[in-house]
Amino acid sequence: MNKNSSNIMALAPNTSNKRETVCIFGTGDFGRALGHKMIQSGYPVVYGSRSTQISNLIPKDAEVLSHAEAAQKAAIIIIAIQRQHYNFLIPLAEILHGKVLVDISNNLKLNQYPESNAEYLAQLLPGSRVVKAFNTVSAWALQSGTLDASRQVFVCGDDVEAKQMVMNIVRALSLTPLDKGSLLAAQEIENYPLQLFPIWKFPIFLSLGLTAFFFFYCLALDVIYTYIYERNNFSFFIAITIPNRVCPVMALILLALVYLPGIFAAIIQLYRGTKYRRFPDWLDKWMLCRKQLGLIALAFASLHVVFTLVTPMRAFVSWRTSKGIISQVLNNKTEPLSNTNAWISDSYLALGILGFFLFVLLGITSLPSVSNNVNWREFRFVQSKLGYLALILCTAHTLVYGGKWFLSPSAYKWYLPNIYILSLIVPCAVLVVKFVLIFPCVDKPLTQIRQGWERNPKHSE
Ligand code: NAP
Numbered sequence: 001m002n003k004n005s006s007n008i009m010a011l012a013p014n015t016s017n018k019r020e021t022v023c024i025f026g027t028g029d030f031g032r033a034l035g036h037k038m039i040q041s042g043y044p045v046v047y048g049s050r051s052t053q054i055s056n057l058i059p060k061d062a063e064v065l066s067h068a069e070a071a072q073k074a075a076i077i078i079i080a081i082q083r084q085h086y087n088f089l090i091p092l093a094e095i096l097h098g099k100v101l102v103d104i105s106n107n108l109k110l111n112q113y114p115e116s117n118a119e120y121l122a123q124l125l126p127g128s129r130v131v132k133a134f135n136t137v138s139a140w141a142l143q144s145g146t147l148d149a150s151r152q153v154f155v156c157g158d159d160v161e162a163k164q165m166v167m168n169i170v171r172a173l174s175l176t177p178l179d180k181g182s183l184l185a186a187q188e189i190e191n192y193p194l195q196l197f198p199i200w201k202f203p204i205f206l207s208l209g210l211t212a213f214f215f216f217y218c219l220a221l222d223v224i225y226t227y228i229y230e231r232n233n234f235s236f237f238i239a240i241t242i243p244n245r246v247c248p249v250m251a252l253i254l255l256a257l258v259y260l261p262g263i264f265a266a267i268i269q270l271y272r273g274t275k276y277r278r279f280p281d282w283l284d285k286w287m288l289c290r291k292q293l294g295l296i297a298l299a300f301a302s303l304h305v306v307f308t309l310v311t312p313m314r315a316f317v318s319w320r321t322s323k324g325i326i327s328q329v330l331n332n333k334t335e336p337l338s339n340t341n342a343w344i345s346d347s348y349l350a351l352g353i354l355g356f357f358l359f360v361l362l363g364i365t366s367l368p369s370v371s372n373n374v375n376w377r378e379f380r381f382v383q384s385k386l387g388y389l390a391l392i393l394c395t396a397h398t399l400v401y402g403g404k405w406f407l408s409p410s411a412y413k414w415y416l417p418n419i420y421i422l423s424l425i426v427p428c429a430v431l432v433v434k435f436v437l438i439f440p441c442v443d444k445p446l447t448q449i450r451q452g453w454e455r456n457p458k459h460s461e
Contacts, residue, residue: 273455
């Protein structure tokens with residue numbers, strides 16, 4: 001037999017290994033789904049239920065007994081019952097003594113009880129070995145087999161052997177156990193499924209707030225002002241023109257906001273002369289959601305691309321083009337091609353295309369499947385160096401686009417600057433400070449601080 005085939009043999013599951021019986025208390029949605037998956041994975045399953053009548057919903061090969069009878073048949077008992085009913089377990093304390101009880105329960109609210117459900121179970125039955133697991137997997141995902149997004153199962157418990165037994169079951173079900181430590185971690189694990197995009201909250205609210213601000217800013221300057229002073233009804237700008245102004249502005253500002261906390265962190269470290277003091281909370285939180293800010297920026301940039309591509313199809317654009325042609329015909333005069341204008345328009349398009357390309361590259365490398373396959377240096381090269389290059393290109397794209405009329409008085413309706421001028425404030429500030437930070441006289445001490453050097457070490461004597 002060749003080497004390869006022996007490897008394949010070694011990797012093949014040992015189907016002759018008989019699995020131990022697992023008991024599940026509760027024949028509800030989760031108990032049935034988990035039981036079904038366990039039977040598929042070769043575990044004999046016995047249910048402990050208030051009613052021993054077999055129903056069609058219960059997996060075919062499972063036994064249904066009373067709680068006491070079922071518990072006696074297995075060393076591991078999965079409690080697929082809501083916390084508020086746990087009292088019924090107290091009379092079973094003797095039978096459950098020494099058994100591994102798996103608490104899979106969730107709550108309806110964050111921190112609903114002073115202690116976690118698993119700790120409560122351990123208090124009710126001090127002789128049992130309680131392990132928290134499976135609460136982040138849904139019955140639906142178990143049943144439908146669509147477990148890709150929730151393959152990870154958090155496990156915690158004070159009894160190492162009991163935890164190992166549960167983690168073995170998790171692996172046998174083709175899931176990935178993640179040891180979260182002692183039962184103290186149960187509260188956090190129970191809160192996990194109740195959180196609604198915790199890391200996305202700040203980036204989403206910030207984006208919504210800024211989008212609303214810029215939308216109404218454009219509405220005031222491009223629609224209301226034009227109507228009041230020029231009697232032109234451009235209300236249709238709301239559909240494409242204004243969104244196509246807001247999207248690139250948002251993309252540029254959010255991309256700059258990805259790099260701004262790094263600049264603050266560098267300034268703070270230089271000022272303190274050490275990296276060993278914690279950043280303020282707001283900066284910590286900001287740094288943690290940089291990826292989300294970047295992905296939202298990418299979404300805005302993609303929308304800008306789509307809005308721009310449909311421009312030639314717009315009635316307003318064809319009307320304006322034909323108006324220009326007709327006026328040339330009426331005046332019997334052909335406008336000569338302005339080489340400067342052609343250069344400006346081609347350059348800003350080229351800068352936009354290159355900037356967007358790098359933007360997409362940043363987005364792709366932030367995907368876990370890609371970032372897991374590059375080392376730390378490669379990841380930093382893409383996210384930091386290419387990220388700054390993307391910021392430079394996108395800032396230049398905006399500058400070249402609006403450069404010639406940023407300073408014209410007509411760009412200041414109601415004395416307010418054009419939206420593109422506003423969009424350049426944060427990116428330009430980030431780029432200027434970053435430029436200062438890479439000067440050797442600043443970069444050298446900063447690098448030393450980041451390598452552990454301290455200006456005023458506490459334990460110097
Ligand atoms: P469920 O469909 O309501 O089932 C709960 C089961 O508990 C009932 O079928 C019943 O089983 C038993 N039960 C109800 N009242 C009882 C009482 N007074 N005394 C003893 N047993 C009682 O709920 P579920 O969706 O399966 O959820 C069960 C647990 O799993 C919950 O703690 C939940 O948080 C957790 N969980 C559920 C999901 C999910 O997707 N559903 C995901 C993760 C975690 P018998 O009639 O057989 O006695």
